[in-house]
Amino acid sequence: ELKVEQNPLFLSMQEGKNYTIYCNYSTTSDRLYWYRQDPGKSLESLFVLLSNGAVKQEGRLMASLDTKARLSTLHITAAVHDLSATYFCAVHNAGNMLTFGGGTRLMVKP
Amino acid sequence: EPEVTQTPSHQVTQMGQEVILRCVPISNHLYFYWYRQILGQKVEFLVSFYNNEISEKSEIFDDQFSVERPDGSNFTLKIRSTKLEDSAMYFCASTSSGGPPLHFGNGTRLTVT
Numbered sequence: 441e442l443k444v445e446q447n448p449l450f451l452s453m454q455e456g457k458n459y460t461i462y463c464n465y466s467t468t469s470d471r472l473y474w475y476r477q478d479p480g481k482s483l484e485s486l487f488v489l490l491s492n493g494a495v496k497q498e499g500r501l502m503a504s505l506d507t508k509a510r511l512s513t514l515h516i517t518a519a520v521h522d523l524s525a526t527y528f529c530a531v532h533n534a535g536n537m538l539t540f541g542g543g544t545r546l547m548v549k550p
Numbered sequence: 551e552p553e554v555t556q557t558p559s560h561q562v563t564q565m566g567q568e569v570i571l572r573c574v575p576i577s578n579h580l581y582f583y584w585y586r587q588i589l590g591q592k593v594e595f596l597v598s599f600y601n602n603e604i605s606e607k608s609e610i611f612d613d614q615f616s617v618e619r620p621d622g623s624n625f626t627l628k629i630r631s632t633k634l635e636d637s638a639m640y641f642c643a644s645t646s647s648g649g650p651p652l653h654f655g656n657g658t659r660l661t662v663t
Contacts, residue, residue, distance in 0.1 A: 471649075471650055473650060473651060473652075475654075480659075481656065481657075482641065482654045482655060482656045482657055483593065483641065483654040484654075485650075485651040485652070485653070485654075488650040488651050490650070528592070528593060530593070532650075533595075534606075536581060536583070536598045536600075536605060536606060536645075537595045537598065537606055537608075538585075538593075538595060538652065539595065540592045540593040540594070541592065542591075542592045543592055
């Protein structure tokens with residue numbers, strides 16, 4: 441059974457600081473996704489990582505994938521308040537199923 | 551940009567009642583999904599649907615659940631006899647090819663009292 445673990449589960453950081461969210465998964469997969477969720481809202485697709493060594497960047501967020509280590513990271517550079525949200529990684533499982541991590545609730549304080 | 555739309559946004563029902571959650575996937579998409587998120591917890595896969603049949607389902611998707619594509623545009627999730635533990639946000643998603651990314655709707659918050 442595929443297990444996906446994120447850490448930390450909760451992250452409070454100051455504006456301007458850098459931090460990394462980690463996503464570990466237990467079995468081989470060829471696709472990993474990062475989603476953002478604002479309170480009470482839907483899941484917004486941030487990144488799709490399709491191969492080992494893939495790195496994608498959008499604004500202050502950068503995601504990478506190491507399929508050998510079964511690890512993806514979401515790095516936040518110079519955080520701003522607008523980045524406050526819950527971030528989920530999700531790993532593509534057999535067939536068309538996504539298995540989500542537990543989420544990382546990020547709060548960026550002024 | 552095309553969107554997945556879900557109705558209603560919030561539904562309150564009594565335990566034991568039947569509910570139908572409705573979704574209109576993006577028009578040229580062929581693969582449809584239901585996920586749920588119990589408040590404050592992670593998102594869980596329920597079922598995937600392609601070519602008018604279920605292609606995969608999780609352990610959560612038991613005999614109380616069913617899905618249907620009654621016409622060319624709607625995709626529904628029915629819960630026959632709701633339980634308190636069915637209270638959650640239910641997300642519909644669709645994709646054109648079965649591949650990334652999944653496009654999620656805004657969800658239906660189901661509250662079972």
